[in-house]
Amino acid sequence: MTVSNTRARHRAARRPVTPLTDIAHAATASIGVVGRRSAAVAATSGLVVTMIGSVANAAPAGGAAGSLPAVDTSALTASARAVLETAPVVTAPVEASWSFDAPAVEAVAPVVKKATTRTATLAASRSTTRTAVATAAATSDVPQSVAGNSVLEIAARYVGVPYVSGGTTPDGFDCSGFVSYVYDQLGVSLPRTSAGIKAAGTVVSRADAQPGDIIWSPGHVAIYAGGDQQIDSPRPGKTIQFRSIWQSAPVFIRIG
Template sequence: MTVSTPRARHRAARRPSTPLTEIASAASEQMGTVGRRTAVVAAASGLAVTMLGGPASAANQNEAGALPAVDTTSLTASARAVLETAPVVTAPAEVSWSFDTPTVTAVKPVVKETPARTATATTTSRSEARTAVASNPIPQSVAGNAVLEIAARYVGTPYVSGGSTPDGFDCSGFVSYVYAQLGIELPHSSGAYPSIGTVVSAADALPGDIIWSPGHVAIYAGGSQQIDSPRPGKTVQFREIWQSNPMFIRIG
């Protein structure tokens, strides 16, 4: 029979614990935990990068294989041919330019002047017109008759509506102007003449009397003649009495 004698167990001696040893122990444990987590994250990150990088590389390879090859030599062949045949232009390092300045001479333009109308030219033209109109025989009754002698001076004067001067007469303007040279004032209106002077018959009419018809007035020149300023486009002239039944008026 074996008899075992129980041995006494003693706890191993522990290092004395201080606040500094406890802080160091806690720090060691935390650093170990952080190191393990870092390793796991690094491993996981590497796996993720590997997983993401693989498909991207494959996609780039597929795209590169899908694009056709471009022959740049054939595309630029025509341009190179033009450059090879183009002329080469060279210039010396020092170039001077010169040109001749033309002589400019100012020439005064010639302006054709229009001759101004003069009173002499107007008077001459009027005299020629009067001569042409007076080419017909002037009634003998003009001689010695003061009214007709004055009236005859204005043969050829043009008709002007409202005119009462030698520049132009209308019918009543002419009669009133002639009588005004003798100091007798008459109206410048043909409609007023029937109420002035003395009405005489055609048989008793004398050269110098006034011939009136509705809208017109003239001076009797004897026989079948009268002198008047007829109408627009005409001139003062001696002519046949054309009124069918005129009124003869004697002034004075």
């Protein structure tokens, strides 16, 4: 029987490998990466990062597998400490109060335009009308008989005023309204209608008629201006004017 003197070789004793061993290695490696990244962020942003140099499951002495490299936390946080030392100190009192200064407000009363009264409007309208009438009378063909004749002088002021059915004011006249208005300026009150005006006076012949007398025809009245002329408010669409006597059989009426 042959006896072998060769000694069997045995592996060195090591920590047993289990499924948890792989998990521990992965965890410790991640912790190392995270620690280095956290230190870099703290150094660049000026924040103080407190790091713990020891790891809970440190490997036994002798550099056995699974141990973590040492991290110099003082060097990593040096920049952050320098920034904090030079940063201004901000403090706040225990009791703070605040106030608000309200801006000054000045009330301004609104500007209210005065309403134009109807009376003022009518007065302005009549004034404008009279000015226009006076201008028209000065430039129109006015008979010589007007000069010195009070009735015709008043009547001539309204040359150019439009015919208005039922009108009795300088804003507009009809035929009888015009004659009555002119005589009323002289203090003579006449009826409103043409028939009433005829009845209020005395009929005279054409040969005896004088400037200022009234010319009557059925449904119409005018003021005689001498010769073959009269002044009246003709009809709708026309204005007061001096014109030739157009009536075929005019009746001359004298008032007073």
